[in-house]
Amino acid sequence: MIFRHAEAETSSVDIIREAKPSDARGIINCMQSVMDERVFLVGEYYMWTEKGEQDRIRNPDDLTVVCQNGDSIVGVLTLQRGYYRKNRHTAQLGIAVSAGHRHMGIGTKLISYATDWARSRGIRKINLEVFSTNQNAIAAYRKLGFKVEGVRKNQFIIEGAYVDDVLMSLEFPDQG
Ligand SMILES: CC(C)(COP(=O)(O)OP(=O)(O)OC[C@H]1O[C@@H](n2cnc3c(N)ncnc32)[C@H](O)[C@@H]1OP(=O)(O)O)[C@@H](O)C(=O)NCCC(=O)NCCS
Numbered sequence: 001m002i003f004r005h006a007e008a009e010t011s012s013v014d015i016i017r018e019a020k021p022s023d024a025r026g027i028i029n030c031m032q033s034v035m036d037e038r039v040f041l042v043g044e045y046y047m048w049t050e051k052g053e054q055d056r057i058r059n060p061d062d063l064t065v066v067c068q069n070g071d072s073i074v075g076v077l078t079l080q081r082g083y084y085r086k087n088r089h090t091a092q093l094g095i096a097v098s099a100g101h102r103h104m105g106i107g108t109k110l111i112s113y114a115t116d117w118a119r120s121r122g123i124r125k126i127n128l129e130v131f132s133t134n135q136n137a138i139a140a141y142r143k144l145g146f147k148v149e150g151v152r153k154n155q156f157i158i159e160g161a162y163v164d165d166v167l168m169s170l171e172f173p174d175q176g
Pocket of ligand 1: 101106141
């Protein structure tokens, strides 16, 4: 999927597509840059090596979608399907869009891609966790139909203050 927008800092063309093994370095750079901001993601360093990332991309049970802008990966979404019979109907979603590329529709397009993919594989429920301080992300998820399922109080300390872990999900009841 290709789309254009006027406000992007660099190229005005974004391409939303499934990741290829050759994207591994770009994905790591994108994820690390968002982790370096410290306030959106739990991780402080991206745990996957380039080889590990390539193996993950090749795993047919998982989905990695990227947003490519010029030569850079500026958005990454991962869906990890439950491994066991008890939870194979679920998938865990993670997403990060690079600074300078936010609020331009990329997150919405990545999540819509993932939702279609999940449905096509019979997945019934997508789960995610988000910091209570990340109101932009919570608004984005709500707009796409995610609902708050629960809150783990004081689960994190970010910049010296306690932050809740908000558990959200999107269900497809028609999936059986
Ligand atoms: C959260 C995130 C994935 C959303 O993706 P995005 O491309 O920025 O969002 P979109 O442009 O698709 O916007 C969707 C909605 O999100 C909300 N939103 C996103 N960015 C916003 C901003 N800067 N200010 C206000 N609302 C914002 C709005 O409700 C928006 O709908 P609108 O365009 O009708 O106002 C992205 O901002 C991001 O990666 N942020 C940093 C990392 C992060 O928070 N990851 C999620 C951790 S759980």
